[in-house]
Structure formats: C-alpha cells, structure tokens
Amino acid sequence: MPPLATSIQAPPSQQPRAWLLIGHKAGDNAQLRTLAAAIHERRGWPVEEKSLAFRPYELLLHSVSHPTLAGLDRASRSGIRPPWPDLVLTAGRRNELVALWIQARSGQPTRIVHVGRPWSRPERFDLVVSTPQYALTPGGNVLVNPLPLHQVDPATLTDAARHWAARLGELPAPRITLLVGGDSGPFVFTPALADRLARQLNAFVGSLKGSLLITTSPRTPPEFSERLWQSIDVPMFGYRWAPDAVDNPYWGLLALADRIVVTAESVSMITEALATGKPVYLASVAQPGSRPWWLQGASYRWKPLTHRVAMAIAPARFSRDVDRIHQALVSSGRAAWLGQGHPRPGHFTDDDVAATADRILQLMESR
Secondary structure, eight states: OOOSTTSOOOOGGGSOOEEEEEOSOHHHHHHHHHHHHHHHHHHOOOEEEEEOOBOTTHHHHTTTTOOOSTTBOHHHHHTOOSSOOSEEEEESHHHHHHHHHHHHHTTSOSEEEEESOOSSOGGGSSEEEEOTTSOOOOBTTEEEOSSOOOOOOHHHHHHHHHHHHHHHTTSOSSEEEEEOOOOBTTBOOOHHHHHHHHHHHHHHHHHHTOEEEEEOOTTOOHHHHHHHHHHOOSOEEEEOOOTTOSSOOHHHHHHHOSEEEEETTOHHHHHHHHHTTSOEEEEOOSOSSSOOGGGOGGGGSHHHHHHHHHHHHSOGGGOOOTHHHHHHHHHHTSEEETTSOOOOSSOOOOOHHHHHHHHHHHHHHTO
16 A cells, blocks of 8 residues: 555644553554554644543443543543544543543544454444454454564664673573563463463573563563573563653563563564564463363463353453464464473564554544
8 A cells, every 4th residue: 555645744733633541451552553643743733642541430331321521530631622523543441431521522524443342243343453352343444463563673672782781791602581471351461371381481591592681561460570580490580560750661571682581461562572683482371281171270360260251141242262363473473382392583673653543544534
C-alpha cells in the first residue's frame, strides 16, 4: 500500500484532532502511543492524551453496553469535554463505553479506532486493530496484524545501551536477557514454575558460559521473583519492577542482550524482543506436570478460574489463545521454545505500524 504522507496537509487550524484514551495497562497504552506517533509523523495532527481512572463498579455497565461516562472517577470525567476530537484511539474494555459516548456526543463525526480485543461488537467501531490470539475475522472494519504494535526504535536502544553498558559491562558475554511477565488469564506464576524456569536458564546460560539479565514486570508476583532469584546459579543482574522507577533498565537489557528469553504469556514483550533483531526464545508458562487443569490447585485462583468461565460462556471474540502466535513464530523460525532448538538467523522486519497508520488515514479521508 503506498504511503499517504505525501498528500497536502491541511492548515493547523483545520487539522483533525486525535484523543488517546489512556488506561491502566502499559501494553495497551504503548500501542496507542506508537500509533499516534505514526499518525502525527505523517500528518502533524494534534494528539491529546486523556488519562482515565475508573470506579470499581464499571464492569457492571458493560452488561448494558450503553455509551456512558458513569464508570469514570470525577477527575477523569472532568477532562472529557468539547471541543470533540475527530479521532479517538482506544484500547481495553474499560475505555470502550467512554469512546462510544464521545462519538455519540459529537454527533457521529468522531471516528473510533479500537486496538486489541473488543468487548463490544466490532461493528460498533470504525476500525478494530487486533492480533491472531483473538478470534476475530479479518476484513471490513477489522484489521488483524501478526503481532501487536510496538515502540522499539534504534535510537531508543542505542541510548539505553550507552546508559547501561558501564553498569553491566563486567558480566560475561554472551548476555541473555530474560523478560518476565506474570499472572494472566489461565497462566499462574507459581514457585514451582519459577523452579522450572530457573533450571532451564541455568542450563542454557551455563552452556554458553554467559550471564543473565533479568527484569520483571507489573504482573510478576513477588514470591515468583524471589524464588527465581534464589534458584539462579549463573552470573546475573536482576531488576524487580517498581512503579514510577526513575531508572528502569528494560530498554537497556534489550539493547545489551545477545539473546532474549521471554515468558510466553506476554505477547507485547515477545513483540518488543523480536523488534530488536536478537534471537528470541519463548519460555513456557504452562504449569509443571501433566495433570489436567482441574487437578491443579493454581487453577482455582480468581484470575484463571474467571478466565475459564468467561471462555466457556462468552462470545467467541472474548477468547484469547496466545498459542496461535507462538505457533506462527516457531514455525517461521522467528522464535524457538527455550530448550528446544534455536531461532532461524536473520533480522525480520515488520511494517505493521506504518500499514495501520495508513489504514486510519484512509478512514479519516473517507469521512
């Protein structure tokens, strides 16, 4: 598809205005900001972020699915006022009814682009940008990219490498970076899983006579981190994620890695690892052992249990099967399971951000 950036830009006073509905999930927000940056680069449109915080009962509002701001707290609601935007970029269930309310108040000219899995019916949005782990059929107003959008760029990695090289330079090469996710849907990060992952990493890093660089994430249970730290017996640097940390090494660990291991439940971190061009390995987060899920105690925690109930009774679009992405990556050679071979050499490039931004610009030009 030819780029659209060469068309004549409107004067600043006539340029469309875009709002980003920023929620509580870092992965969702990263995709929205990546997309907004691509649109701004092409057109120079003003982009404004609206940070949203919700009241505990907001989930109940989706049983009716009527556009409303009732789920927002007072501070968030005060920021949703005219002049209304021409474009709303949103992600996540919580933001959906807010986006639809804005469109209704604008008299319909506002276009809504929803990123990820829609809770509402896809036809309620002007465009849905999704990925294969959700059971959405591409076509019409549904765009299914192979992977989520990401914020990785060479300049970010170069700056991060320069900043962290002195602090990590004494660790022996090759350096293996481990990106640790956490509890998500049916996946539970238990101490037993930490023990298994540590054994795999000790064998992998030890065979290379290298070192391990670890970073956790907001979803990583503290007991999992502690057990993993105690069980690693190769040279390592470890960072436990903390909110509002002033010196988070995430980009530095990606930049300095010779190889990257990612816990397999996190599609966003897998995507960012792949974007570096380094060899990527997937660490299984299935519970150790061969017992069915209903015989495993961890399955009866709140998140995995509610996930399985939702998958059994909810519409097909609510499903989330990350194995679809794993299979595509492994079969293409872009990634390999930890302990089961190696990725195919070569740098794989994606233009999903550019293609998605162009699709949105076409949507806006068709108004």
